[in-house]
Amino acid sequence: MPAPEQPPTLRERKKLRTRQSLVDTAVTLFGERGFDGTPLDALLEQVEVSRRTFFRNFHSKEDVALAAVKQLWDVYLEVLDDTEKSGPLADVFLGAMLTTLERMDDDWYRRFPRTLRLIADSPALDGHTLRHCAEVQTEIARRLDGRNRLELRLLIEFFVAAWRCTLDEWLPDCTRHELPALLRRTCSTMNSALTLEA
Structure with a gap:
């Protein structure tokens, strides 16, 4: 015990x-x-x-300005570690983020949209965020597969792109309950997006 x-x-x-x-x-x-x-x-x-x-x-x-972003991804990595890895990995990534969003408190939901606006208005913060995101993506790949397979790296890139598109849709209203629903919708359109024709 x-x-x-x-x-x-x-x-x-x-x-x-x-x-x-x-x-x-x-x-x-x-x-x-x-x-x-x-x-x-x-x-x-x-x-x-x-x-x-x-x-x-x-x-x-930069670190203090991006505290809400870093908190999100720190919790996401913890949740991903604790998540059973079965079925399509795209579903695993989505499920881990939905669980992460459930764990975020009201203070985080208040700070996060303001942080996103700061990033949009500052090239320095935007660059810092991109570097942090790349580090997180590398860490996800390392934890799932030390061989760093191309397919896994591409899937992580697609998921992060879906997350960014979701945030674009979420702003400016930023209602807490809408974020998970928007993420589900964005991820569900990924396959059809890959088959778009010119």
């Missing part, structure tokens, strides 16, 4: 509150002033933390 989880210590709770405050303030501040035009010191001043505290929590200004 596993030992019961210990409640977080005061220090851990304080660290979590600081991290959350940095994330929430970053999304708001960058949304108001623009990511590229807002120095990191402006964020630190608003949250009243030192550079040392910031860099204990995040690697960079």
